Amino acid sequence: xxxKKLKLFIVFLLLVISNVAHSALSIEGTYQGKNLxxxxxxxxxGFGYCATKVTVNGDIMPxxxxxxxxxxxxxxxxxxxxxPVFIVIEHHDGCKPKILNPxxxxxxxxxxxxxxxxxxxxxxxxxxNEKGKLPYVVEQYRWNKWVNVGEVEGVGxxxxxxxxxxxxxxxxxxxxxxxxxxxxxxxxxxDQVKFNSNLPAVEKSPAIVKDAIQFTANGAAIETRYEIxxxxxxxxxxxxxxxxxxxxxxxxxxxxxxxxTNEKFVKK
Numbered sequence: 001x002x003x004k005k006l007k008l009f010i011v012f013l014l015l016v017i018s019n020v021a022h023s024a025l026s027i028e029g030t031y032q033g034k035n036l037x038x039x040x041x042x043x044x045x046g047f048g049y050c051a052t053k054v055t056v057n058g059d060i061m062p063x064x065x066x067x068x069x070x071x072x073x074x075x076x077x078x079x080x081x082x083x084p085v086f087i088v089i090e091h092h093d094g095c096k097p098k099i100l101n102p103x104x105x106x107x108x109x110x111x112x113x114x115x116x117x118x119x120x121x122x123x124x125x126x127x128x129n130e131k132g133k134l135p136y137v138v139e140q141y142r143w144n145k146w147v148n149v150g151e152v153e154g155v156g157x158x159x160x161x162x163x164x165x166x167x168x169x170x171x172x173x174x175x176x177x178x179x180x181x182x183x184x185x186x187x188x189x190x191d192q193v194k195f196n197s198n199l200p201a202v203e204k205s206p207a208i209v210k211d212a213i214q215f216t217a218n219g220a221a222i223e224t225r226y227e228i229x230x231x232x233x234x235x236x237x238x239x240x241x242x243x244x245x246x247x248x249x250x251x252x253x254x255x256x257x258x259x260x261t262n263e264k265f266v267k268k
Contacts, residue, residue, distance in 0.1 A: 022052065023093050028086040029105025030132035030156070031079045036072040036087065037100040040065060044094030051097045053090040065089075082131045082158055107132020107156065109180035109188040114160065116178070118195050123176050124164045125190065132156045134180045138165045141175040141192075143227070143257040154180070168225060168240065169197040170260040171217075202259035208266050213244040215258060226258040 027036075040051045051065035056077050063070075072087060079085060085105065089097050108131055116125040123138060133156035139146040149168070155161040167176060174197055178190045200217040202224045215224050221242040228237040228244065231253045237244060249267045256263055 025089045030107045031074050031083050031085050034104040039098040041095050043092040050091045050095035051089050055088045106183040107134050109182040113190045116193050122164050123167050126162045128160050130156050136178045139177050171199040171201045172260050209246050211247045215242050224259045229255045
């Protein structure tokens with residue numbers, strides 16, 4: 001009889017627990033030295049506050065959530081700058097806490113370039129003071145503008161980090177740099193690094209195009225980066241190669257950037 005009562009009590013307890021509905025709100029990012037602030041409304045029954053528990057990287061936040069607003073203080077968890085964080089806010093169904101400043105967990109571009117150089121067609125740079133993973137965009141100055149030629153994922157830690165990227169030079173003077181853009185939209189750039197290539201100048205043919213454009217240097221086919229624009233400034237083709245298929249272009253005037261120069265041509 002006692003065992004039967006115990007079983008009934010356990011079933012009743014499970015039913016009570018199952019009727020207390022909970023949900024969870026989560027956010028992850030990188031600790032940037034600032035705390036999160038949470039707006040915590042009353043629960044749907046009006047007897048308490050919405051949030052019930054907060055964990056940071058699996059550890060329960062001390063102090064509880066019994067107020068209309070609370071702060072998630074990362075200093076309580078001994079989290080270092082640039083360290084990943086994962087926050088879970090458990091709350092009642094029918095209501096939802098609101099994180100007021102989620103942007104403080106987004107990585108910021110803070111890198112310092114210790115050195116940057118080009119050797120054997122490789123751009124190499126060393127940095128420190130990174131706070132969160134952001135890609136480094138490699139840019140090359142050509143055709144009177146900065147052109148994105150590739151990306152390298154940043155390590156995101158404060159110590160010294162080394163990177164390299166294989167470049168495709170053009171004839172004459174080459175100029176490269178690395179940049180980062182964080183959530184603010186502001187572009188942070190390294191110093192420029194320059195070197196003179198001994199590659200021969202690339203020539204394009206024919207002047208009036210029917211099916212294809214060929215790129216040559218000293219009479220031999222050669223690959224080069226190119227962009228083709230129509231008369232209205234819309235880009236219609238881009239890539240790297242020793243030829244460009246133009247059979248699908250409409251008749252008219254076009255502009256082409258290649259090697260370190262730009263020209264006009266007619267598609268017939």
